[in-house]
Amino acid sequence: MSDETTADDATVIVVGGGPAGLSAALFTAKNGLETTVFDTDGTWMHKAHLFNYLGIGSVGGSEFMATARQQVDDFGVDRRQGEEVTAVSENGDGFTVESEDGSYEADFVVLATGANRDLAEELGVAFAEDETVDVGVEMETSVEGVYATGAMVRPEEWQAAIAVGDGAAAGLNILSNVRGEHYHDFDVPADAERVFGELISE
Numbered sequence: 609m610s611d612e613t614t615a616d617d618a619t620v621i622v623v624g625g626g627p628a629g630l631s632a633a634l635f636t637a638k639n640g641l642e643t644t645v646f647d648t649d650g651t652w653m654h655k656a657h658l659f660n661y662l663g664i665g666s667v668g669g670s671e672f673m674a675t676a677r678q679q680v681d682d683f684g685v686d687r688r689q690g691e692e693v694t695a696v697s698e699n700g701d702g703f704t705v706e707s708e709d710g711s712y713e714a715d716f717v718v719l720a721t722g723a724n725r726d727l728a729e730e731l732g733v734a735f736a737e738d739e740t741v742d743v744g745v746e747m748e749t750s751v752e753g754v755y756a757t758g759a760m761v762r763p764e765e766w767q768a769a770i771a772v773g774d775g776a777a778a779g780l781n782i783l784s785n786v787r788g789e790h791y792h793d794f795d796v797p798a799d800a801e802r803v804f805g806e807l808i809s810e
């Protein structure tokens with residue numbers, strides 16, 4: 609991120625719109641960062657039925673994805689469904705993301721491509737010995753400003769709840785970086801009117 613970039617104009621590109629990617633996008637868009645998600649809809653969630661997502665008794669994977677997509681759309685995410693990212697590269701203080709349809713710039717990139725780690729490998733992020741992308745609890749890779757989340761950072765522990773947690777951690781860390789201090793996305797009941805009245809207009 610360049611020194612001139614402020615909390616108001618930082619941009620985030622998320623590659624992959626499964627649970628991990630949409631969770632990251634939810635946090636960054638909800639808190640004012642311009643956020644774009646590219647997704648080819650190959651999410652494993654279409655094969656799943658969740659009985660183990662805390663707080664939700666039972667939900668079909670595709671139904672879960674429909675709700676998640678609506679939720680990020682409501683907070684203003686530019687969700688480019690069906691547009692495949694073909695390359696991510698460093699570009700000065702930020703990144704260039706290329707798809708079949710164009711070229712895009714961003715200050716932060718969140719990789720959330722499921723078990724497919726090709727883009728991470730081409731970008732040159734460090735891998736662990738078990739061939740997963742090497743990240744800490746904040747989900748940032750060895751390349752500053754690039755995050756990796758979900759199935760790509762674990763050899764086998766593939767669960768929707770874990771992917772959503774990874775995305776949230778990445779989103780919060782981006783927000784902390786942009787704002788220069790630890791950021792909490794805490795809401796209380798009195799925030800409902802603001803959220804539904806202003807942030808979500810319909």
Ligand SMILES: Cc1cc2nc3c(=O)[nH]c(=O)nc-3n(C[C@H](O)[C@H](O)[C@H](O)COP(=O)(O)OP(=O)(O)OC[C@H]3O[C@@H](n4cnc5c(N)ncnc54)[C@H](O)[C@@H]3O)c2cc1C
Nearest residue numbers: 624626627628648649650651656693722758759766767768
């Ligand atoms: C049969 C089955 C049953 C399951 N049951 C459960 C269950 O009961 N409970 C549970 O918690 N989990 C379950 N899971 C696991 C769960 O689906 C995964 O943990 C979860 O989907 C991982 O989320 P993710 O966001 O990391 O990756 P994914 O959901 O795989 O999403 C990655 C997304 O990135 C997109 N993508 C990849 N590359 C690109 C690119 N270059 N450009 C644009 N988009 C790209 C893909 O098309 C995909 O939509 C199940 C999985 C399977 C296969």
